[in-house]
Amino acid sequence: MTEEPDRPALYRQPRQARSAATLARVLRAAEEVAASGGLEEMTMTGVAEQAGVAVGTIYRRFEDKDQLITALSERMLERREEYVAEQLRAAEPSLSGVMDAYARALLQSFTDNNSLFPELLRARGVKSPERGARAILEIHRLLLEATAPYTGQIRRSNPEAALDTAARAVLGACFHNSVRPDPVTGEAEVSRYARDLSDLAIAYLLSPDQRRART
Numbered sequence: 690m691t692e693e694p695d696r697p698a699l700y701r702q703p704r705q706a707r708s709a710a711t712l713a714r715v716l717r718a719a720e721e722v723a724a725s726g727g728l729e730e731m732t733m734t735g736v737a738e739q740a741g742v743a744v745g746t747i748y749r750r751f752e753d754k755d756q757l758i759t760a761l762s763e764r765m766l767e768r769r770e771e772y773v774a775e776q777l778r779a780a781e782p783s784l785s786g787v788m789d790a791y792a793r794a795l796l797q798s799f800t801d802n803n804s805l806f807p808e809l810l811r812a813r814g815v816k817s818p819e820r821g822a823r824a825i826l827e828i829h830r831l832l833l834e835a836t837a838p839y840t841g842q843i844r845r846s847n848p849e850a851a852l853d854t855a856a857r858a859v860l861g862a863c864f865h866n867s868v869r870p871d872p873v874t875g876e877a878e879v880s881r882y883a884r885d886l887s888d889l890a891i892a893y894l895l896s897p898d899q900r901r902a903r904t
Contacts, residue, residue: 715740715747719761724805728758759820762809766824769798773828777835784839788890791832792859793883799867800879825860832856843894855890862886 718740723731733754737744751757773794780790809821836852845851866872866882873882 711742711746712750715742715750716761716764719757720765720805723761723808727805728808731758733757758809762820765805765809766820770824770827770831772798774831777831780835782838784836784842784894785887785891787832787835787839788855788859788887788894789884791835791856792863792886792890793880795828795860795863796866796873796879796883796886799863800872800874828860829853829856844897845894846898848894851894855894858893859886859890 715736719731719736722735722739731754733747733751734744736757737747740747747757751760773791776790776794777787780786833849833852840848840852843851863886873879
């Protein structure tokens with residue numbers, strides 16, 4: 690991946706442990722408020738009340754709501770990246786094991802906090818980078834890294850392109866589930882749906898190109 694140019698600080702970083710603890714409480718409160726009412730309905734006053742701090746405390750750290758959303762995006766998307774990485778590291782050492790872990794990790798990430806995660810992926814603060822896009826690229830990179838030892842098992846004519854297609858398909862299905870009025874929820878149903886998505890991806894990766902097979 691190419692190095693990104695230096696970017697201005699997203700918010701004023703804490704220098705003391707007490708300030709860091711307050712910031713963590715504010716971001717946790719922002720996540721709770723946004724998860725219950727959405728980013729549009731989230732207000733600085735509401736976050737302050739949820740965090741149990743004065744609203745001025747938040748404004749000393751963040752210039753405006755957009756900057757708070759940017760910080761919240763960073764916090765949540767970094768956690769999702771770390772979660773996907775952990776699940777892929779713990780995956781059964783096989784192509785199907787990696788795809789199982791990938792599908793379940795993504796589905797779980799989108800299921801958490803209702804629609805907040807997909808909403809953050811779409812959020813575009815005018816003063817912040819496209820953090821959601823960077824998260825998707827990082828998750829894709831993690832998948833390619835985890836599947837690298839098993840690409841020889843892929844029967845498509847272009848294994849790398851096939852993996853990209855499978856990854857996009859699973860990601861799209863997880864995103865779609867999160868915005869449906871009747872999303873898959875509950876441990877058993879999430880596990881079943883994740884296995885189904887993984888099975889679809891594996892069936893595609895282990896099948897030769899149909900057009901090439903007919904010629």
